[in-house]
Amino acid sequence: MANVSSEETVNYIIARGLMIPVAGVATNQLNDTFDEGRDAKRVHRALDIIAPRGTPVLAADGGRILRISASTLGGNTIYAIDPLGRVVYYYAHLDAYQPGLAQGATIARGDTLGFVGTTGNAPKDTPHLHFQVMRMPADGKYWDGDPINPYPLFLLSHAAASP
Numbered sequence: 001m002a003n004v005s006s007e008e009t010v011n012y013i014i015a016r017g018l019m020i021p022v023a024g025v026a027t028n029q030l031n032d033t034f035d036e037g038r039d040a041k042r043v044h045r046a047l048d049i050i051a052p053r054g055t056p057v058l059a060a061d062g063g064r065i066l067r068i069s070a071s072t073l074g075g076n077t078i079y080a081i082d083p084l085g086r087v088v089y090y091y092a093h094l095d096a097y098q099p100g101l102a103q104g105a106t107i108a109r110g111d112t113l114g115f116v117g118t119t120g121n122a123p124k125d126t127p128h129l130h131f132q133v134m135r136m137p138a139d140g141k142y143w144d145g146d147p148i149n150p151y152p153l154f155l156l157s158h159a160a161a162s163p
């Protein structure tokens, strides 16, 4: 896992197929917010997917729940990992978690993980899912991997899934 390149990881994700992790949101409703600045020092490195409060947040990929926790910036958050331990998925600003969701649980693509909200530093009038994809780093610090832009991966996964 230590020397897997970004390109290999991207190809791996495309081969698995990445699902848009908010119920009812189509590819053409997504905005590429990956490279947006957030303040003087930070770049977003994630996608914000706008949806009404309470819309189900779905697992973009199958795998396992790594961590369920709350933080000042992210609010109610979930970290998940694919079955081979190569890709970390981060879901933030959840209004609530799916009841019964537990750390270590196995999940399938499309499972409901929680609900769109504004917890953490999200604007209270703009419920959205903050969704980040990261390469699992060799040192195991899953919260600190290199971010990968999921936006083009949704488009490619969608194309791959079409007849």
Ligand SMILES: [Zn+2]
Pocket (backbone or CB within 6 Å): 044, 046, 047, 048, 129, 130, 131
């Ligand atoms: Zn965001």
